[in-house]
Amino acid sequence: MTQAVRLSGSATIEGVPVFSHLDLTLEPGRWTCLLGASGVGKSTVLKLFAGLADAVAFQGDITDPGRVALMAQQDLLLPWLSALDNVLIGPRLRGETPDTDRAMQLLEQVGLEDHAQKRPHALSGGQRQRVALARTLLEDLPLVLLDEPFSALDALTRLQMQELTASLLKGRTVLLVTHDPSEAARLGEHIKIMTPSQLIDIPRPGGPIPRPVDAPDVVATQTRLLNDLRSPV
Template sequence: MTHAVRLNGSATIGGVSVFSHLDLCLEPGKWTCLLGASGVGKSTVLKLFAGLADAVDFQGEITDPGRVALMAQHDLLLPWLSALDNVMIGSRLRGENPDPERAMQLLEQVGLKEHAQKRPHTLSGGQRQRVALARTLLEDCPLVLLDEPFSALDALTRLQMQDLTASLLKGRSVLLVTHDPAEAARLGEHIKIMTPLDLIDIAGPSGPIPRPIDAPDVLATHTKLLNDLRGPL
């Protein structure tokens, strides 16, 4: 994505307001982290950018983002396909020749090479999420939308997948929806808190991503995000 992508407007579902007067701009080649309470509309924003929000009545403007890869909250793996075939499903649906070598390489990088021929029902929740992550990374799109992509992972695997994803998506435009302030402090080049009323910009730590978890400015941003999300006691 060589240009900024912007969503500016209001959304309702079934006549119920999801958000109003939201103005969100994604800078090219940067990671934008979006936090906020459940139900505030974060996932709806992702679906609107991806063009998959048929149930949403949106009034406003969205810059055409071009090709987009979306990793939703649920892994959406096809139960009759192997992990490897699930990773390659995007190519098959578009009528393109899949790249099994690259798909296997990604499965190896997410620690699932030995599970490549297994079907989803034999995998744990965290393993399924890593298959979905590999599928998203294989799409090789300039804009990548991630909806809590590491939520089902244990703490160590989560850090490892954050590192891997930041490395493989270097130079791409990424919108990461997360409930984890520590994750946003590690990965966010632009950090925003979405509320029912507005979008709050949070100054992020310095330095390239992924940042060390124990860096003083990362810890300070983590604390600030926790306090801002919690609100007054």
């Protein structure tokens, strides 16, 4: 993706305001991390970019990004398919020849190569989320929308998946919605707190992503985010 993607405007759902006068630009090839209180409209922003916000009344302008890869908060795995077949569901639904070797490689990278033939009911919540991550990565698209993709993972696996995802999505335009200040400090090349009326830009730590979790400026950014989220301007 060579151009920025922008959303500028206001949204309501059944007449109830979700956000107003929002102006969000996703810079090409960069990770934008979006934080904010529950219900402020972060997931609505993702759905608008993905073209999946039928219930949302939006007034404003939005760049048409074309096809995007979206990982929602729920894993949305089909219960009658194996983990491998869930990873391959996108190309199969589009009538494309599925790249089984690539799908298996991704399952191996997320630590699930031995679970490829298991159905979702036989997987833990964290394993299901990793299958959903592999499915998203298989799409191989320039714009990737991630809605709390690591929230069901234990702390160590979460760090590992952050590092893997940052590596595999290098050079892509990524919007990451997260409630985790540490995650935003590690992965954000642009970090923004969303309130009902504005976006607050937070200076990012130095260095390439994923940044070390214990780097002093990462810890300082995490602390600032926690404070700002508790008492937004």
